[in-house]
Amino acid sequence: MGTTGKRLFQYAMLYKKSILAAMVLLVLAVCAELTGPLIAKRMIDQNILGVEKQWYEVDGKQPYAVNYKDQWFKRIDRFDDDKVEIKGKEVRVLQVGRSYYFLDGALEFSGGKREVTGNELTVANKTTGEKAVYPVTKLTKSELFAFYKPEIPGLFQLAALYMGLLVLVAIFSYGQRLILQTTANRIVRKMRNDVFSHTQRLPVNYYDNLAAGQVVSRITNDTEAIRELYVGVLANFFTGTIYIVAIYGALFLLDPRLALISLPLVPILIVWIIIYRKYAAKYNTIIRTKLSEINAMINESIQGMTIIQAFRRQKETTKEFDEMNNYYFKYQNKLLSLNSITSHNLVNVVRNVLFLAVIWMFWGGSLGAVVTVGVLYAYIDYMNRMFAPIVGIVNQLSNLETARVSAERVFKLMDEEGIEVEKGKMDRYKGEVAFSNVSFAYKKNEYVLKNITLNARQGETVALVGHTGSGKSSILNLLFRFYDTNEGAISIDGRDVRDIPKQMLRQHMGIVLQDPFLFTGTIASNVSLDNPEISRERIEQSLRDVGAYDMFSSLPGGIDAPVIEKGSTLSAGQRQLISFARALAYDPAILILDEATASIDTETEAVIQEALDVLKRGRTTFVIAHRLSTIRQADQILVLDRGVIVERGNHDALMNHQGKYYAMYQLQQGSAQTA
The missing domain is CATH 1.20.1560.10 (ABC transporter type 1, transmembrane domain)
Structure with missing residues (x-):
């Protein structure tokens, strides 16, 4: 048995009692079923073909005795061995073709070919070539039936026993199949749950x-x-x-x-x-x-x-x-x-x-x-x-x-190596984040971040800007520990994130992606993700904070309106607002906005900006933004180029520096004026 076989066997052994019960029923069913041919053999050899055994004359009527021409005969196997019974002369009933004949006497040898001519029976021994001729009388149907009649009760008893065994076989087989197949379904249910749970890890x-x-x-x-x-x-x-x-x-x-x-x-x-x-x-x-x-x-x-x-x-x-x-x-x-x-x-x-x-x-x-x-x-x-x-x-x-x-x-x-889900809870941290000489590569030696160092104090807003592929999202992937650093360290409140279980680390983080993912359910369930700790009032308040409650209340069903897969019936702005409310409902210490306003119109963006001014208090916020106008109030702006921080400071300082950030800002402003 290979490794795969052993593991399949281990899953089966989780339900060994049920399997053992099914096996016991199976053995009983097999024993009952295989008794059938033995019963049939007895019916054929004893009750049907037994008529050709030796018969002996007896005195008068008695059990199993047959009357033939005013004489009584009893088959050899029907004599009681415990009693001394007087046996008279031996006679035989022999089948030749489809007819039966009565022989008033014994056979010299029973094997061999039989032929009847008139009233004479010739038996030829194949081995020795000997022949014997006997006078016989052909039996009528009624006379033949008389010799079979004593066996009829026994035939019916054996037939009833055979039928009873078939009923038992049906009952045992039903129970065995029901238990075994139910157990099989339970095994696979357990396996499927284990596989899906592992995908979450x-x-x-x-x-x-x-x-x-x-x-x-x-x-x-x-x-x-x-x-x-x-x-x-x-x-x-x-x-x-x-x-x-x-x-x-x-x-x-x-x-x-x-x-x-x-x-x-x-x-x-x-x-x-x-x-x-x-x-x-x-x-x-x-x-x-x-x-x-x-x-x-x-x-x-x-x-x-x-x-x-x-x-x-x-x-x-x-x-x-x-x-x-x-x-x-x-x-x-x-x-x-x-x-x-x-x-x-x-x-x-x-x-x-x-x-x-x-x-x-x-x-x-x-x-x-x-x-x-x-x-x-x-x-x-x-x-x-x-x-x-x-x-x-x-x-x-x-x-x-x-x-x-x-x-x-x-x-x-x-x-595949997974991460065990921690069931405990972690006290809400302040949210002071530090990157110390962090370098990271998705593929070996192809670094997307090089020597990143930054410090974000509690309540600060840190904006990350740069061209596509500069490493902005990679910084947040490392902060969330979707990946771990190749070099350097990341700490929250002075504690290395690698020392904190991933699930606990993320308990106090919220994220809003550029392309938000919505699950099949309702607007409310997408905000709470069916977390029982998030009350209905908290869901509604989160939607109010992002300025979306009135918008969704006008829909048929309100915030209980159904959301189909990926929220395809909602606008990009509506999906983003739900995603934003979801992050706020979890009251994170660290809030991450990954180009969160990229898909939102100017009016909706203004609503979110107003909510952000309130919500950022006491929260460390990381913002990735293409629209530089949305991060003018950020405490720190980090400009990345090919995985390296090339400029840092607030908006005014970077504009006065007139470097890469200044050029990007002027380009966007020029594009906006042209548009």
Whole structure:
């Protein structure tokens, strides 16, 4: 068992009591079901074909005695061994073709070919070539029925027992399947919760190189494939294994020679599984990977549908999808061909070859002693019952490989180093932030920040300006600990941020992005993010502080108006106001505005600026802004160029310096006047 198998087993062991209960019910069902052929064997050999056993004349009517022509006869196996019973002459009832004959006497040898001519029975011994001729009388239907009549109560009792066992099998099988499949669903529910929870612990940089659709595929499609492992594959493997072991046990009880003939089936099945898995593993890995890529592309296409249609890229996008889909189709067909070759049809071929071998051995006489019809019937019944679970196992091989590959992908995601979510709380810090010679690179040796040093005191507003790619957002990513520094240190209130658990550090931070993200729900739920600690009054007050409460109150439903995915029915300004109110509702010690006013019209921006003047008191605020007019009142303005702070100071000082900031400001002012 590999690492993946061990981990799947560990998940199963979380519900070992339920699985054990299902296995007990399964064993009971198998035992009850496999008793059936033994009952059928007894009915055939004892109650039906037993009529050809020796009969002895007895004195008068008694249990199991048969009246024939005013004489009473009793079968040899119906005499009571505990009592001394007087046996008269021996007689026989013999079947020749479809007719039965009464022989008033004993047979010299019972085996051999039988022929009746007139009232004479000829029995020829195949081995010695001897022949014996006996006078016989053909029995009428009523006379024959008289010999069978004592067996009818026993037949009905065995038939009733057989039916009762079938009812028990149905009850046990129902309970076993219900418990096992319910347990399987619980296992996968637990696994899916664990996978999703782990995605919340993964650092932001993990998602930089992995498409969202691929992560979605692992949480949904791959865990669903694993569910099929527990529901279908393991159920069939458990059931099949128990059935095969039990049937072999029954075969050895029935006839050891027949059991030995059937033993090669086990190594054949094992070799079969090994060969199948060798080829199926390769195909399934490609299929699951390609399916993730298809999901990722679908997800990306839906999110970017506006751009695709606006730039008339529908044909190219469809062509790209078609190529991926055809590749997926190609390997699906390869797997289908493999499954077809190793399907239950091959099982049927093996079964038929086995039956031919048994028939050949019967006719060849190599089995030695005679095997009764009942034994032969029970053997064929057992073999048919054995091949049913073998077919079940073979048919589940494809699902087994799919689930194994899916499990590897899921566990690979779960093995990514995550950050444990701290459940405790941290006292609200003041918000004094210091960067000391901080350097950072997203990729090795490609530094986007170089020797950044800054100090922001409590209540100060620090503005970061510079061209695209100058490192403004990277500074805030480090402050939030979405990433950690390569060199240097960042501290809050004199404490290194790396010594503070990330969740606790972010408890007292608020952020407003240029492109705010809204969740499906309502306006109010997007402000509170369903945090029970944020009251309705606090939500309303936050919206009032940003000047948005009256705007949203006029909507149908007010602040309880529904918000669909990403808030696409709201304007950019409305989405930004909700995002801003969200940050304020959490009452952060450090407030970060990442180009927060870039998508807002001038009138809305004025409303936010008024709210900011009040809200910045006692709060350290970092602002990234393209509109330099919005940061004129900032306490510090840091001008970045290619990851280096090239200028710092307030607006007036930088304007007097007439450097890069002065040039940027003059350029924007000129553009505004021209516009």
